[in-house]
Amino acid sequence: MPDRSSPIGIFDSGIGGLTVYRRLLELLPNERFVYLGDTARYPYGPRSAEIVKRFAVQGARFLLDFDVKLLVVACNTASSVALDTLREVSSTPVVGVILPGARMASRVTKSGRIGVIGTVGTIRSGAYKREISVLAKGTEIYEVPCPLFVPLAEEGFFDGEIPEMVAHYYLDGLKEKGIDTLVLGCTHYPLLKRVISRVMGNRVYLVDSAVAAAEETADLLSLKGIASPERSGEDILYVTDAPERFRTVSKLFMGYPIDNVVKIEPFL
Amino acid sequence: MPDRSSPIGIFDSGIGGLTVYRRLLELLPNERFVYLGDTARYPYGPRSAEIVKRFAVQGARFLLDFDVKLLVVACNTASSVALDTLREVSSTPVVGVILPGARMASRVTKSGRIGVIGTVGTIRSGAYKREISVLAKGTEIYEVPCPLFVPLAEEGFFDGEIPEMVAHYYLDGLKEKGIDTLVLGCTHYPLLKRVISRVMGNRVYLVDSAVAAAEETADLLSLKGIASPERSGEDILYVTDAPERFRTVSKLFMGYPIDNVVKIEPFL
Numbered sequence: 001m002p003d004r005s006s007p008i009g010i011f012d013s014g015i016g017g018l019t020v021y022r023r024l025l026e027l028l029p030n031e032r033f034v035y036l037g038d039t040a041r042y043p044y045g046p047r048s049a050e051i052v053k054r055f056a057v058q059g060a061r062f063l064l065d066f067d068v069k070l071l072v073v074a075c076n077t078a079s080s081v082a083l084d085t086l087r088e089v090s091s092t093p094v095v096g097v098i099l100p101g102a103r104m105a106s107r108v109t110k111s112g113r114i115g116v117i118g119t120v121g122t123i124r125s126g127a128y129k130r131e132i133s134v135l136a137k138g139t140e141i142y143e144v145p146c147p148l149f150v151p152l153a154e155e156g157f158f159d160g161e162i163p164e165m166v167a168h169y170y171l172d173g174l175k176e177k178g179i180d181t182l183v184l185g186c187t188h189y190p191l192l193k194r195v196i197s198r199v200m201g202n203r204v205y206l207v208d209s210a211v212a213a214a215e216e217t218a219d220l221l222s223l224k225g226i227a228s229p230e231r232s233g234e235d236i237l238y239v240t241d242a243p244e245r246f247r248t249v250s251k252l253f254m255g256y257p258i259d260n261v262v263k264i265e266p267f268l
Numbered sequence: 269m270p271d272r273s274s275p276i277g278i279f280d281s282g283i284g285g286l287t288v289y290r291r292l293l294e295l296l297p298n299e300r301f302v303y304l305g306d307t308a309r310y311p312y313g314p315r316s317a318e319i320v321k322r323f324a325v326q327g328a329r330f331l332l333d334f335d336v337k338l339l340v341v342a343c344n345t346a347s348s349v350a351l352d353t354l355r356e357v358s359s360t361p362v363v364g365v366i367l368p369g370a371r372m373a374s375r376v377t378k379s380g381r382i383g384v385i386g387t388v389g390t391i392r393s394g395a396y397k398r399e400i401s402v403l404a405k406g407t408e409i410y411e412v413p414c415p416l417f418v419p420l421a422e423e424g425f426f427d428g429e430i431p432e433m434v435a436h437y438y439l440d441g442l443k444e445k446g447i448d449t450l451v452l453g454c455t456h457y458p459l460l461k462r463v464i465s466r467v468m469g470n471r472v473y474l475v476d477s478a479v480a481a482a483e484e485t486a487d488l489l490s491l492k493g494i495a496s497p498e499r500s501g502e503d504i505l506y507v508t509d510a511p512e513r514f515r516t517v518s519k520l521f522m523g524y525p526i527d528n529v530v531k532i533e534p535f536l
Contacts, residue, residue, distance in 0.1 A: 040319050041309050046422075048510045051308050054536060151419040154314075162437065165430050242316045267536065268322060 045119025313387025
């Protein structure tokens with residue numbers, strides 16, 4: 001049975017979940033984390049809900065073996081289609097990134113016009129729209145999939161003409177809708193924050209689902225009385241493929257490279 | 269035992285192999301094809317050689333069960349790292365896309381300065397460089413990975429400002445090297461031919477590895493005397509995930525949508 005000194009598990013399709021891990025580290029310095037990135041099969045964004053569920057269950061089972069006290073699903077795509085399934089197989093509470101992001105957007109909006117951007121899988125699921133509609137009745141929600149944003153972020157195109165042109169392509173229509181709040185519904189998108197903000201203008205509030213999920217995790221720990229009083233050990237980050245690439249690209253997401261990356265057998 | 273009426277197997281990481289399938293259909297109208305696209309785990313481009321080998325062996329085993337007379341590995345990344353492994357497990361001849369493309373480039377070049385573009389995995393493997401160096405000694409070979417080209421092609425960005433700017437980013441350096449031949453070392457790149465050609469100028473010959481591989485397959489069939497005198501049935505295309513997306517995107521690759529797409533259990 002997990003107790004307050006048990007680690008928190010973080011599941012992601014690959015590397016994007018590091019934006020969530022980073023926020024968790026900032027907010028919860030006494031907690032210990034075990035991260036799993038399914039780099040052998042990322043990205044989940046273009047895949048079917050059915051396969052994302054199966055992949056996510058395999059990943060969750062791996063993390064549950066560490067006796068985690070909480071399971072954070074850092075991937076928006078997995079959160080949007082697999083959360084119910086994960087709650088069925090998990091003996092421990094499961095936190096996704098959708099509801100925290102939806103909550104923050106509902107709190108922040110004044111005009112009641114909210115934009116949501118994400119992967120094809122996340123947008124197709126309608127998960128953000130569903131949650132926001134319940135939390136803030138009568139809001140108008142405009143959803144746009146931005147499939148090129150993930151490869152741009154992973155290749156380090158954070159700023160400059162190329163990402164700016166792509167951002168205009170995806171976002172100009174949203175801007176015309178007069179939204180005052182935009183949910184960055186994919187863990188990679190905070191890396192493109194500057195260019196997204198430039199295109200949307202500084203009157204549009206950008207909701208970072210990583211920040212929102214980290215805050216919700218902290219709340220849940222104190223609510224349940226299972227926050228750790230001190231760090232019980234080092235974090236470990238597991239990947240199913242290419243740990244070197246993970247180490248290199250982690251710098252883009254964390255600001256510094258991560259060393260304790262361990263490759264495990266992929267789920268074959 | 270396969271005979272001349274047996275089908276030809278085509279293995280690809282996903283949908284890109286359709287450019288090879290299309291050329292094979294044009295060149296070999298009497299042959300029957302069984303295609304497998306591992307859409308549950310594409311793209312292979314950023315993955316490690318080790319995992320690509322494992323995925324490719326699983327795919328090849330599936331196709332070998334159809335008693336194929338020939339196995340075409342349409343994916344450049346898989347061809348560049350897994351061909352030897354596939355030949356070990358395959359009872360039937362295996363054709364990759366690297367050697368045909370390298371041969372065509374070696375034949376075509378006059379200046380002896382050849383460029384190769386491909387995924388990170390293909391370029392890191394050095395497979396094209398190795399083959400071309402053997403075929404045409406003394407040639408200078410310049411290799412550049414172009415990781416954004418695959419997502420651009422899959423999202424239908426074939427022409428216009430965005431792909432043109434990305435093409436300049438990747439190719440301007442190659443142009444300065446004064447190459448006269450450029451190998452499109454990824455099955456997706458023929459879709460960007462127009463924009464690549466505009467950036468490189470019309471004096472640079474673009475080697476389409478799909479065309480080269482189809483010609484080599486035709487040669488091999490007649491050499492071995494196993495060409496089919498007439499079509500023995502309909503083709504079937506198998507995918508490990510999201511058949512609807514495959515059908516939709518197939519239009520971009522084939523010019524028409526493919527209907528006979530069947531989803532199989534992924535290799536979990």
